[in-house]
Structure formats: C-alpha cells, structure tokens
Amino acid sequence: MEFKFSVNELFKNPIVEINHNLIPPGFSGDRRALWDSVNKVSEVINAMGEASAKAQGLSKPITTADRLRNSEHRLYILLDQQANNGKGAVTGMLKTGAKGLYVFDRDGQHYQVSPPCVLDFYVHDSRQRTGLGKQLFEHMLQKEGIEPVKMAIDRPSEKLLGFLNKHYGLHSPVKQMNNYVVYDGFFSKASDSNQHQEVERDQSPAGTRALKKDSANGLQTSSSPYGRYGAPRPPCSMGQIIHNQTSTINKQQEPSGAQIASQ
Numbered sequence: 388m389e390f391k392f393s394v395n396e397l398f399k400n401p402i403v404e405i406n407h408n409l410i411p412p413g414f415s416g417d418r419r420a421l422w423d424s425v426n427k428v429s430e431v432i433n434a435m436g437e438a439s440a441k442a443q444g445l446s447k448p449i450t451t452a453d454r455l456r457n458s459e460h461r462l463y464i465l466l467d468q469q470a471n472n473g474k475g476a477v478t479g480m481l482k483t484g485a486k487g488l489y490v491f492d493r494d495g496q497h498y499q500v501s502p503p504c505v506l507d508f509y510v511h512d513s514r515q516r517t518g519l520g521k522q523l524f525e526h527m528l529q530k531e532g533i534e535p536v537k538m539a540i541d542r543p544s545e546k547l548l549g550f551l552n553k554h555y556g557l558h559s560p561v562k563q564m565n566n567y568v569v570y571d572g573f574f575s576k577a578s579d580s581n582q583h584q585e586v587e588r589d590q591s592p593a594g595t596r597a598l599k600k601d602s603a604n605g606l607q608t609s610s611s612p613y614g615r616y617g618a619p620r621p622p623c624s625m626g627q628i629i630h631n632q633t634s635t636i637n638k639q640q641e642p643s644g645a646q647i648a649s650q
C-alpha cells in the first residue's frame with residue numbers, strides 16, 4: 388500500500404513496532420514534526436486496518452489509530468523499502484496483545500488465562516502467499532519471546548488457519564465459544580515446557596485455592612489443597628460463559644474481531 392508521503396522517512400526499519408503513543412521508533416524532531424509523524428502513522432494504521440477488515444469481510448475495522456491509542460496492544464508494520472520510487476510501501480501489519488479469557492480444553496476443563504493473542508493480521512492482497520506473513524509473524528514471535536502454540540487467535544480466517552498449519556504445524560484448533568481458537572499445546576503444563584511457574588491465590592471467598600500460572604500465556608489451573616474449601620465443586624458452565632464475556636468486554640478497550648463480525 389502506497390502513501391503520498393515517504394514511508395521510508397517515517398519508518399526507518401523494514402519492520403517497526405507501534406504502540407499506544409503512535410510515535411514511530413527512532414523519531415527525533417520538534418513538536419511540529421512529532422505531530423506530523425503521528426498523523427502519518429495514524430493514516431497508515433487506518434488504511435491498513437480498513438484493508439484488513441475488507442479482506443476478512445468485517446463490517447468495521449478491528450484496527451484503527453484511535454483504538455490502538457487506547458490500548459496496550461502492539462502493532463507490527465512491515466514495509467517494502469524498495470517500492471514506490473524509493474518512498475516505500477506498507478505491505479503488512481500484525482496486531483497482538485494480552486486478553487483476559489476463559490478457555491476450554493478438549494475435555495471441557497476450563498482455564499482462566501491472559502495469553503498473548505493474535506488480534507489482527509493482514510498482508511496486502513497483492514503480496515499474499517509470498518512469505519511476507521511468515522517474515523512478520525517470526526519477527527513478532529522473536530520480539531515477544533513466545534511460541535505460536537501459546538497464543539490465542541481471535542476469530543482466525545481460513546487463510547490464517549492454513550498459515551499456522553503450514554508454518555508451525557498447528558492443526559485441529561480447539562474452537563472457543565468466544566470465537567478465539569487455541570491449539571492443544573496451549574494447555575500443556577508449564578513444567579512440560581520448562582517454563583517458569585508462579586503460584587497465585589485466586590479470588591475465591593476463602594482465598595485458599597492455589598492457582599498455578601504459566602508465565603508464557605498466563606495459564607492457570609486450579610488445585611484444591613485441603614479442608615472444607617478443598618472439596619471439589621461442580622463447574623457451572625453457564626456462569627463461566629457469562630463471566631468470560633464480561634471479562635473480555637471489561638478488559639478490552641476495543642471490540643474484537645468476533646464482536647465486530649457479529650454486529
């Protein structure tokens with residue numbers, strides 16, 4: 388995607404990360420230059436967000452400059468620095484961020500998690516299936532220090548499911564009622580993957596149930612230690628579902644792909 392201004396002047400590297408301040412990395416200049424750069428970054432984000440929504444058949448963009456400004460999300464932007472007579476072109480974007488979710492594994496066991504999520508991913512229509520998506524995704528994995536299997540994916544398209552299968556061997560997604568998708572390895576215990584575990588107290592009335600938290604994706608499994616609070620309690624699926632929706636909406640400053648799709 389080309390712009391009237393030079394994206395090479397705005398973004399100094401082939402992949403840049405933008406956060407809520409919308410300031411291009413490495414920016415230097417006075418107040419006026421800052422204002423100008425933020426406006427240009429906003430224009431890029433809005434144009435790519437719209438193109439992504441169109442490609443996914445959504446009625447509204449998931450990604451806009453305003454929404455990014457009001458979130459803790461990260462947006463990776465991919466450039467082709469040779470294109471547009473040296474001014475450069477934007478060829479892809481990938482948005483990630485943590486979400487508070489309840490997810491179910493194949494056995495119906497539920498987990499309270501705050502995993503890093505793939506929220507919006509788009510490669511320009513003219514450049515798809517040429518490896519750019521993999522390049523951008525790999526960059527993100529390396530920057531965030533995460534494995535794809537530990538991420539939750541917000542309402543993945545068939546193309547993204549194919550992408551994850553091809554490049555990361557992820558198959559048989561566990562589809563969630565909130566339209567997120569996770570894979571079996573998501574639920575593996577922290578000890579299986581040699582990852583650091585923290586033990587936290589949950590918010591139960593007695594505060595006695597220990598929650599083991601996997602630092603990679605915030606996976607928490609509950610265990611019942613002893614005493615009367617140690618007695619197993621039957622799960623209330625409806626309560627979990629309602630709670631899930633509530634927690635997702637509360638934690639999000641912006642609607643997810645699933646919410647936009649249902650509008």
Ligand SMILES: CC(=O)SCCNC(=O)CCNC(=O)[C@H](O)C(C)(C)COP(=O)(O)OP(=O)(O)OC[C@H]1O[C@@H](n2cnc3c(N)ncnc32)[C@H](O)[C@@H]1OP(=O)(O)O
Pocket residue numbers: 439442443505506507508509510511514515516517518519520521522540541542543544545546547549550551553644
């Ligand atoms: C959480 C979300 O964001 S869900 C929405 C995901 N985004 C979209 O669906 C928007 C339209 N699609 C795209 O923007 C891109 O295709 C992406 C981002 C999904 C992948 O980026 P690409 O640059 O195409 O990926 P890359 O070239 O690295 O890998 C190609 C693989 O992705 C999958 N893929 C990409 N495009 C397609 C397609 N049209 N049909 C089926 N599979 C596809 C395939 O596995 C493909 O491998 P193949 O060509 O050997 O079959």
